[in-house]
Amino acid sequence: MSVSAALSLVRSQTRRQRYDQKKTTAQKNPISICAVNFGCDENLGYLIRAAACFGAECLHVIGNLPDRAYLIPVSGSLIDYVKIIQHANPHDFLAWTRQNDVDVISAEIADGSVSMYDVDFDMSRKTCVVVGNENTGVPAEILHNSKIMHIPMPGIGFCLNTAQTANIILFEFNRQLNERVQREYLRTGS
Numbered sequence: 001m002s003v004s005a006a007l008s009l010v011r012s013q014t015r016r017q018r019y020d021q022k023k024t025t026a027q028k029n030p031i032s033i034c035a036v037n038f039g040c041d042e043n044l045g046y047l048i049r050a051a052a053c054f055g056a057e058c059l060h061v062i063g064n065l066p067d068r069a070y071l072i073p074v075s076g077s078l079i080d081y082v083k084i085i086q087h088a089n090p091h092d093f094l095a096w097t098r099q100n101d102v103d104v105i106s107a108e109i110a111d112g113s114v115s116m117y118d119v120d121f122d123m124s125r126k127t128c129v130v131v132g133n134e135n136t137g138v139p140a141e142i143l144h145n146s147k148i149m150h151i152p153m154p155g156i157g158f159c160l161n162t163a164q165t166a167n168i169i170l171f172e173f174n175r176q177l178n179e180r181v182q183r184e185y186l187r188t189g190s
């Protein structure tokens, strides 16, 4: 099929039809994101979209969830394709990760945090990356019970948007995963 024929086929389908088609081959990776008490509902919508695009296993939400109707347009209609697990507070979230054997990494600019460039994700385990509230950041209880990583920022700004932070980390996780798959292919030929 030519590129233009493929494009017109894509355009003739609804978003939901395209998602349902892609779902049959879509990858789910051993990473999830936890959003802590976001003050801006749009950020949660962007996070849902990023989680769906990068194949995150699920999204954890500590605190309230905005109405589904609000999240449909801001998530690019992907709200129904991402599993959302809601927790009442940080304590419940941490208990869930322990019960389910999930490693927690907080994304935060904090003393002792490791640069993302030095993080090697353990692909044999499940990892949940926590991103904080727009004003108050990741709660101390989670910081004290997790590794902490930061994204180096050589520019004048000192803090990224919280949903953008998740996007960058999901990209980095996929980059490392892809690199390891390629390396394994070169080593074994399969």
Ligand SMILES: C[S@@+](CC[C@H](N)C(=O)[O-])C[C@H]1O[C@@H](n2cnc3c(N)ncnc32)[C@H](O)[C@@H]1O
Pocket (backbone or CB within 6 Å): 107, 108, 109, 130, 131, 132, 133, 134, 135, 136, 137, 138, 149, 150, 151, 152, 153, 158, 159, 160, 161, 162, 163, 165
């Ligand atoms: C706008 S920041 C909140 C900062 C908050 N005022 C504080 O001082 O804790 C929102 C969230 O974005 C994430 N974030 C922003 N920039 C980051 C960076 N360079 N590295 C890691 N996480 C970052 C963190 O999860 C942070 O909690």
